[in-house]
Amino acid sequence: MKNILVTGGCGFIGTNFIRYLLKESDFSGRIINVDKLTYAGNPENLFDVERDFPERYIFIKADICDRHDIKRIFDDYEIDTICHFAAESHVDRSIVRPDSFIQTNIVGTFNLLESAKSKQDQVQLFYHISTDEVFGSLGKDGVFTEETPYRPNSPYSASKAASDHLVRAYYKTYGLPVIISNCSNNYGPYQFPEKLIPLIILNAMEGKALPVYGDGRYVRDWLYVRDHCVAIWELIQNGERGSMYNIGGNNEVENINLVELICDTLDGFEKLKNNKSRRELITFVKDRPGHDRRYAIDFTKLKRELGWIPTESLETGIHKTIKWYLDNQEWVSRVRSGEYQSWIREHYDYADI
Ligand code: NAD
Ligand code: TYD
Numbered sequence: 001m002k003n004i005l006v007t008g009g010c011g012f013i014g015t016n017f018i019r020y021l022l023k024e025s026d027f028s029g030r031i032i033n034v035d036k037l038t039y040a041g042n043p044e045n046l047f048d049v050e051r052d053f054p055e056r057y058i059f060i061k062a063d064i065c066d067r068h069d070i071k072r073i074f075d076d077y078e079i080d081t082i083c084h085f086a087a088e089s090h091v092d093r094s095i096v097r098p099d100s101f102i103q104t105n106i107v108g109t110f111n112l113l114e115s116a117k118s119k120q121d122q123v124q125l126f127y128h129i130s131t132d133e134v135f136g137s138l139g140k141d142g143v144f145t146e147e148t149p150y151r152p153n154s155p156y157s158a159s160k161a162a163s164d165h166l167v168r169a170y171y172k173t174y175g176l177p178v179i180i181s182n183c184s185n186n187y188g189p190y191q192f193p194e195k196l197i198p199l200i201i202l203n204a205m206e207g208k209a210l211p212v213y214g215d216g217r218y219v220r221d222w223l224y225v226r227d228h229c230v231a232i233w234e235l236i237q238n239g240e241r242g243s244m245y246n247i248g249g250n251n252e253v254e255n256i257n258l259v260e261l262i263c264d265t266l267d268g269f270e271k272l273k274n275n276k277s278r279r280e281l282i283t284f285v286k287d288r289p290g291h292d293r294r295y296a297i298d299f300t301k302l303k304r305e306l307g308w309i310p311t312e313s314l315e316t317g318i319h320k321t322i323k324w325y326l327d328n329q330e331w332v333s334r335v336r337s338g339e340y341q342s343w344i345r346e347h348y349d350y351a352d353i
Contacts, residue, residue: 001124001236002029005079007064007112008086009033010041012191013129013225017083018046020229022053027233030056032077034070035086036063036104037348040192042340044331061348064108067115074115081236082116082126084109087163090194091133091156095289098155105159106166113170126178127236128167132221132246133157134182137292144182145298146244153290171242179239181232183247184297187317188225189324193336196255197222197318200262201325202332204278210263214287216256219294223249224312224320234306248297251314256282261314265322 004021008014010033021027035041049057058077062069064086073079086108088094088101109128116123135144136151150165152158170176187197200210231247239245253261263278272278302308312320325332334340 001027001081003077003079004029004031004081004083005073005077006031006033006083006085008035008041008084009059010035010037010043010045011085011089012040013186013228014085015042015045015190016188016225017085017229017232018049018057020226021233022049022056025233030058030077032058032060032073032079034060034062034064034073037061037344038088038100039341040089042190042335043344044334044340045190064112065103067111070111070115071118074119078122079116079119080122080124082112082123083232083236084112084126084128087160088156091154092194092288094154094156094159098159101155101159105156106162109163110166113166113176117170117174117176120174120176124177125236125241126167126170126176127232128164128178128180129232130164130180130182131157131160132182132184132248132295132297133292134161134164135295138294138296140294143296143298144246146246146301153292168244177241179235179241179243179245181235181245181247182297183228183231184221184223184249184295186223186225186228188321189328191225193332196220196258197262197321198325200259201266201322202336204263204266204281205325207272207274207278207281209283210259210278210281211283211285212256212259213285214291216254216259216284218255218291219252219296220255220258221248221295221297222251222253222258222314222317223247223310224317227310227312231302231308234308235302238306240305245302246297246299247302248299249310249312249314251310251317252296253314258314261318262322265315265318269322269326
């Protein structure tokens with residue numbers, strides 16, 4: 001494996017994956033990171049990587065929906081492995097404006113598959129990162145396995161389900177070597193503060209209201225992002241081609257209890273000025289339409305075949321995540337003010353491929 005094309009590497013999980021691959025794993029090849037730099041993409045996340053690995057890390061600002069650009073990248077960089085993260089990823093945004101979800105998640109994935117198909121002599125793996133949300137919602141009991149039928153409920157999950165089906169079809173029809181993994185909710189460093197955990201951490205740091213949708217009894221299974229990156233790297237190396245794998249965190253919790261855990265952990269780091277418990281900031285707000293009640297992942301297959309298990313408990317993972325946000329307040333303020341976006345405009349407007 002020499003040239004990995006990572007799409008969406010300036011987003012949350014992609015950033016963590018590139019950092020893991022170059023700084024912690026035994027990977028010795030080159031990473032070509034292709035990212036459109038939407039509001040969720042921040043090249044600043046990887047400035048130190050760019051500086052420390054000039055021969056092994058290349059960044060290209062491009063849209064995966066642009067067939068011409070993607071074809072050129074495959075031609076120019078002898079891509080042998082594709083690790084596809086790029087997506088519109090926030091459920092709330094997909095409810096208000098689904099258009100870009102259809103474009104990027106479905107058409108963008110299709111473009112990548114077409115380019116990979118046209119280079120079948122050199123492509124060893126097309127790895128597609130997907131979500132457990134494609135399986136729909138669970139009641140009180142049960143778990144998602146790799147055999148659970150797809151029943152997506154939001155425009156986001158429907159667009160991810162469509163892309164999963166395309167990836168699978170390219171394996172069945174054209175023999176493209178693929179792997180699809182469906183993971184639960186990730187959290188950790190570099191997550192854009194629109195998703196629950198970073199949003200609650202940042203509001204709680206500032207003593208602002210902590211919005212909890214509906215009755216707060218919705219359940220998610222939280223996966224620390226580094227554990228996810230380790231699983232992806234294991235699967236790239238040893239996963240069965242043509243297979244699907246579930247990746248979960250073993251950390252099922254109701255949203256309200258998670259928000260309380262964040263409040264208490266942050267109170268342990270530093271008290272609010274008025275000395276009140278941050279739990280008093282919790283505010284129940286209007287529910288999300290079509291809100292999935294519960295997700296839970298059975299990752300027995302990944303454990304059995306590759307011996308992978310998550311190492312981080314919710315308590316240790318939340319502690320590390322809060323510490324990261326406390327230690328990186330400049331990053332936070334540039335992301336929140338949108339300052340990183342004016343930087344992107346200045347530096348990339350004329351530097352596109
Ligand atoms: P993110 O929103 O933080 O990052 C997405 C990245 O993709 C950004 O850098 C963005 O600029 C880039 N991008 C968007 N449209 C693009 C386009 N047309 N061309 C090129 N780049 C584009 O997302 P994330 O949380 O890092 O998620 C990564 C992947 O993991 C997604 O496919 C998502 O569906 C999946 N996933 C995420 C979670 C989670 O909890 N975050 C859980 C399960 C699955
Ligand atoms: P989110 O981080 O948006 O991930 P997803 O919708 O993909 O699971 O939301 C996680 C859970 O938290 C979900 O049940 C919705 C809920 N939520 C809130 O209660 N308040 C919020 O402000 C947000 C963003 C989410």
